[in-house]
Amino acid sequence: MHASVEPEWIPWIREHIAKVLGTGLFMDARFTRVLVEDEDGHSTFSIQYKANSKEALLKYYENHAPVLRKESVEKFGERVLSFRTELELIDEYNVRRN
Template sequence: MIIYNVTSNIHASIHDQWLAWIKEHIPHVLATGHFTEAKLTKVLVHDPEGSVTYSVQYRAKSREALESYYKNDADKLRDVGFQIFGDKVLSFRTELEVIDEYSVKFN
């Protein structure tokens, strides 16, 4: 299982606008059919300049699905955000391989 992680640092001046936008953007990424789910998380760090960092983790159906996303959809979807927010959002992407998963079950 592969997780496609996008970490974004958001300038304070556009934070609320970006947060509303990303909540609408994530369903568009899922609609490509390459991912099974997504999680939006806030990175808990304090930035003295007021910027906020978020991570979106998309669970890919397979390595092939992620490669297809890169080939067919990624550039187009990335460009949408860049056209709206420009350099006020700095993002980097990582791929994570899930080795094992654990959970606690309560009775």
């Protein structure tokens, strides 16, 4: 998205994330800025949701995603580009400090 959209979009997406988590189908979400240099003044963000299960994800797609996606399109139209990518966790590593 163009950087000029950020002041409107960031508060909106935070509310959107809360709605997605409010479905009870996800354990958590991570909202990040992608650190790439864009000469055109565009910003890129990533939101990663951790679903309770594949079934929960499919239930979200069927029962909640159409309405929530429609809200985004109605508010921002083509000013914001979004897409989905499903990931499967292979391994997870953490550093534990005492």
